[in-house]
Amino acid sequence: QVQLEESGGGVVQPGRSLRLSCVVSGFTFRNSGMHWVRQAPGKGLEWVAGISNDGRNEYYGDSVKGRFTISRDNSQNTLYLEMNSLRPEDTAVYYCAKQFDFGGLDDYWGQGTPVTVSA
Amino acid sequence: DIVMTQTPLSSPVTLGQPASISCKSSQSLVHSDGTTYLNWLQQRPGQPPRLLIYKISNRFSGVPDRFSGSGAGTDFTLEISRVEAEDVGIYYCIQVTHFPWTFGQGTKVEIK
Numbered sequence: 001q002v003q004l005e006e007s008g009g010g011v012v013q014p015g016r017s018l019r020l021s022c023v024v025s026g027f028t029f030r031n032s033g034m035h036w037v038r039q040a041p042g043k044g045l046e047w048v049a050g051i052s053n054d055g056r057n058e059y060y061g062d063s064v065k066g067r068f069t070i071s072r073d074n075s076q077n078t079l080y081l082e083m084n085s086l087r088p089e090d091t092a093v094y095y096c097a098k099q100f101d102f103g104g105l106d107d108y109w110g111q112g113t114p115v116t117v118s119a
Numbered sequence: 120d121i122v123m124t125q126t127p128l129s130s131p132v133t134l135g136q137p138a139s140i141s142c143k144s145s146q147s148l149v150h151s152d153g154t155t156y157l158n159w160l161q162q163r164p165g166q167p168p169r170l171l172i173y174k175i176s177n178r179f180s181g182v183p184d185r186f187s188g189s190g191a192g193t194d195f196t197l198e199i200s201r202v203e204a205e206d207v208g209i210y211y212c213i214q215v216t217h218f219p220w221t222f223g224q225g226t227k228v229e230i231k
Contacts, residue, residue: 035220037168045160045168045211047220059218062120095167102173103156104215107180109167 002026002108004096009113012086022079022096022110030054030074032106033099036081038092039112046092049081050099063089086117121146121214125223131231138199140226142212147192149216156216159188159197162225163208171210172197204230 008020020036036048049070050059058070069082079096093112100106122145132138148155159172170179172188175195185200199206207230212223 044209044225045162045213045222047213047222050218050220059220061219097167100158100170100173102177103154104158104173104213104220105160105168105170107170109169112167 002098004098004108004110006094006096006110006113009094009115011116011118013119014087014117016086017082017084018086018115020081020083020094020096020113020115022081024077024079024096024098027098027108029072029077034070034072034079035097035099035105036070036079037095037097037105037109038090038115039095040089040092043092048094051079083115086115088117091115091117120219121148121217121221123212123214123221123223125210125212125226127226128224129227129229131229132199132202133231134204135201138202138206138228140197140210140212140228142190142195142197142223144193144195144214146217148214149192154216155191156214157188157190157195158213158215159186160211160213161206161208162211163205166208168211199228202228202230 006022035050051070067085071080095112098106098108124143126141160168162168176188209225
């Protein structure tokens, strides 16, 4: 049974940092690209970042480039998102998602971890 | 970045009637490998999204055959042949041909 579980969300002040984690099980983590997607309250989905299965290639959305870093530890089956210089507009539920073998995001998502950036 | 534009943004539908959602991209979604990586996701209230359709028209495992996708180039369509109560939710197209991946704004399907 495939499971993805995010953690690390919370309330943080603007300009501060936060690190999200996503622990996965039920599939061979080291064989899959992984992604972070976020959803601001009452808004649509926004792709945030992606990383190749071996961690060598990273991709970012324009709104987070230079502030967020995606990484992974294949020995721990864990995906990370380091978020720096947080802004109020980063407030959202952050989901991790497995990459689909035929392109895009698979049907396997976590339940999300909420991040609130507020003074 | 590629802009994905969905219409309509809201679609009230009578049970058993069809629904259609359009998704247009600002650039061609044909990859250098010749494949068009345009997918559709469904998000039911309070749930994470789920994959419905990949590469324009391929239904993901377990997706009912009342869902179908079509299109090419920059114009794509998701159709529900006969809407059921469980289809209520928000539908998103996403292009995964070019980084950064981009979603449409979402189309809310609700029962009239």
